[in-house]
Amino acid sequence: MPRQKSDRQNVVEFAGVGVRYGYGPEILQDIEFSLPAGSFHFLTGSSGAGKSSLLRLMYLAQKPSRGRVGLFGMDTGTARRYQLPALRRRIGVVFQDFRLLDHLSAMDNVALPLRVAGAPESDVKRFVPDLLSWVGLADHLHAKPPTLSGGQQQRVAIARAVISRPDLLLADEPTGNVDDQIAMRLIYLFEELNKLGTTVVVATHNQSLVSRLNYPQMRLADGRLHYV
Amino acid sequence: MGILDRRSDLPLKGDASSLYLPWLIAPMVFLSAVALAGAFILNGLITRWDRDVSGTMTVEVSTSPGDAAESAEPTRKRVEQVLKLLDGTPGIASARALSHEQLVALMAPWLGTSDVLRDLPLPALIDVTLKPDAEINIEGLSQKIAKTVPGASLDDHRRWLDRLIVLSRSIEWLAVGVVTLICVATAATVYYATRTGMAIHREVIEVLHVIGAADAYIAQQFAHRAFILGLKGGLLGLALTLPILGGIAFGAHKMQGGFLADLSLPMTGVLAVLALPFAAALLAMLTARIAAHGALARMP
Numbered sequence: 127m128p129r130q131k132s133d134r135q136n137v138v139e140f141a142g143v144g145v146r147y148g149y150g151p152e153i154l155q156d157i158e159f160s161l162p163a164g165s166f167h168f169l170t171g172s173s174g175a176g177k178s179s180l181l182r183l184m185y186l187a188q189k190p191s192r193g194r195v196g197l198f199g200m201d202t203g204t205a206r207r208y209q210l211p212a213l214r215r216r217i218g219v220v221f222q223d224f225r226l227l228d229h230l231s232a233m234d235n236v237a238l239p240l241r242v243a244g245a246p247e248s249d250v251k252r253f254v255p256d257l258l259s260w261v262g263l264a265d266h267l268h269a270k271p272p273t274l275s276g277g278q279q280q281r282v283a284i285a286r287a288v289i290s291r292p293d294l295l296l297a298d299e300p301t302g303n304v305d306d307q308i309a310m311r312l313i314y315l316f317e318e319l320n321k322l323g324t325t326v327v328v329a330t331h332n333q334s335l336v337s338r339l340n341y342p343q344m345r346l347a348d349g350r351l352h353y354v
Numbered sequence: 355m356g357i358l359d360r361r362s363d364l365p366l367k368g369d370a371s372s373l374y375l376p377w378l379i380a381p382m383v384f385l386s387a388v389a390l391a392g393a394f395i396l397n398g399l400i401t402r403w404d405r406d407v408s409g410t411m412t413v414e415v416s417t418s419p420g421d422a423a424e425s426a427e428p429t430r431k432r433v434e435q436v437l438k439l440l441d442g443t444p445g446i447a448s449a450r451a452l453s454h455e456q457l458v459a460l461m462a463p464w465l466g467t468s469d470v471l472r473d474l475p476l477p478a479l480i481d482v483t484l485k486p487d488a489e490i491n492i493e494g495l496s497q498k499i500a501k502t503v504p505g506a507s508l509d510d511h512r513r514w515l516d517r518l519i520v521l522s523r524s525i526e527w528l529a530v531g532v533v534t535l536i537c538v539a540t541a542a543t544v545y546y547a548t549r550t551g552m553a554i555h556r557e558v559i560e561v562l563h564v565i566g567a568a569d570a571y572i573a574q575q576f577a578h579r580a581f582i583l584g585l586k587g588g589l590l591g592l593a594l595t596l597p598i599l600g601g602i603a604f605g606a607h608k609m610q611g612g613f614l615a616d617l618s619l620p621m622t623g624v625l626a627v628l629a630l631p632f633a634a635a636l637l638a639m640l641t642a643r644i645a646a647h648g649a650l651a652r653m654p
Contacts (some may be wrong), residue, residue, distance in 0.1 A: 215566030229365040
C-alpha cells in the first residue's frame with residue numbers, strides 16, 4: 127500500500143508507565159522511553175519479564191495502570207475511542223502465537239488489514255499474492271492456517287503485519303519457529319520496511335540474531351527497562 | 355456477493371451460540387402473526403358493524419295474540435301505525451318494514467330455513483334510516499312509539515354495539531401487548547446470543563481490533579448474521595402461520611351472511627403479516643448491533 131513516509135517525530139513515547147494485573151505487584155515499573163520515527167530496536171528480556179505486556183501497551187490492546195503512552199504524537203489515554211482504529215492501522219503486529227484466523231485462507235488473513243481499512247479488492251488482489259510469494263508461500267494462497275506448518279503460519283502472520291506498510295511494526299518473537307535462513311529473510315524484510323521509514327521493534331530471545339545486527343537493544347529486567 | 359452470503363471475518367456461520375435463533379424466532383413470529391391478524395380482523399369487524407348500524411335504527415313490533423294466521427292482520431296494522439309515526443318524525447329519511455321472507459333469512463344462520471321457522475310468529479321489524487347529521491331525541495321517540503303502539507320498541511343498536519366495541523378494543527390492545535412482549539423476548543434472546551457469540555470469538559475480535567477494525571466494522575458482522583438468522587426464523591414462522599390464516603379465511607367463507615360475516619384479513623393486515631419476517635430480522639439486526647457495541651465499548 128502506498129504510504130507517506132513518516133516525519134522524524136517520536137512514534138512511541140512512554141512516560142512513567144506502570145502495569146499491574148489486579149492487586150498483584152507491578153510487572154512493569156516507571157517505563158520511560160521514546161522511539162524516533164524510522165528507528166529499529168530489539169526488545170529483550172527473560173521469559174515473563176513483560177515483553178509481551180510492553181508490546182500490548184504499544185499496540186493498544188492494553189491500558190497502562192499508570193503513566194502516559196503516546197503514539198504518533200497522540201496521548202492514547204485521552205484519545206477518543208473512535209480515534210483508536212486509525213492509530214492501530216498505522217501499527218503492524220506479529221503475535222508470538224500468530225493469531226491467524228483459522229477459518230480464513232492465508233490470502234484472506236493477509237488481506238484483513240487492507241479490508242478493515244476499506245481498501246478496494248483490486249489492491250487486495252494486487253498486493254497480497256505478491257507478498258505471500260515473497261515470504262515463500264505462493265503455493266499456499268488458499269490454504270487455511272491449520273493446514274500450514276508453524277513456520278508457514280508465522281510467515282503469514284508477518285505478511286499480515288506488513289501488508290499495509292505500517293509506520294510502526296511490533297514483532298513478538300517473529301523468528302521463533304523458522305530456520306536461520308528464513309529468519310534472516312524475515313529480518314531483511316523488516317529492515318527493508320525500516321529503510322522506507324517504518325519504526326521497528328522486535329521482541330526476541332534470539333541473542334545470536336541480536337548480536338549479528340547492530341541495532342539498539344531495550345532490555346526488560348525486574349519490571350524496568352534498560353538500554354543496552 | 356449477495357446480502358445472504360456476505361464475507362465475514364468472524365466465523366459466525368454455524369456458531370453454536372446463534373444456531374438455535376431461527377427456531378426461537380419462528381414461534382415468536384408465528385404468535386405475532388396470529389395476534390396481529392386477530393387484531394386486524396377484529397378491527398375490520400368493528401368498523402363494519404359501526405358503519406352498518408350508524409344512521410340506522412330498528413323498531414321491533416311484537417306479534418299480536420293468536421296463532422300466525424290470526425295475528426298477521428293486527429300486527430300489520432300496528433306496523434303501519436309505527437310507520438306513520440316515523441314518517442312524520444323530522445330527521446328520518448326512510449322507514450321500511452321487513453317482509454316475512456327477510457325475517458326468515460335473518461334468522462337462518464341460527465335456526466336454519468326449515469318450514470317450521472316459516473310458521474313461527476316472528477316479531478315485525480322496521481328498518482329506519484336516518485338523514486345524515488340528523489339530531490333525533492332517541493329517548494323521546496322511543497317513549498312515543500311505545501306509548502302509541504304498545505308492544506313496539508325502538509333499538510338504536512348503540513347499547514350492544516358500544517359494549518362489543520369496548521370488548522373488541524380490549525382484545526386489540528391485548529394483541530398489541532402480546533406482540534410487544536414477543537418483541538422484547540426476541541430482542542432479549544438475540545442480545546444474549548450476540549453477547550455469547552462475542553465471548554466465544556473474543557480472541558478473533560481482539561485481532562480485528564489490533565489491526566484497526568472499528569467497533570462498527572465488528573458489530574456490523576454480528577448484526578448481519580443476526581439479520582440472516584432472524585429472516586430465516588421469520589420466514590419459518592410465517593410458513594407456520596399461513597395454514598392458520600387460510601383456515602380462518604375458509605371458515606369465514608363458510609359463515610358468509612352470518613353475524614360474523616367476512617372475517618377475512620384486510621389488505622393492510624396481509625401486508626403487516628407478510629412484513630413480520632423482515633421486522634423480526636430488523637429487530638434481530640438492531641439488537642445484535644446494540645449488544646455488540648455495548649460489549650466492544652468495554653474492550654481497550
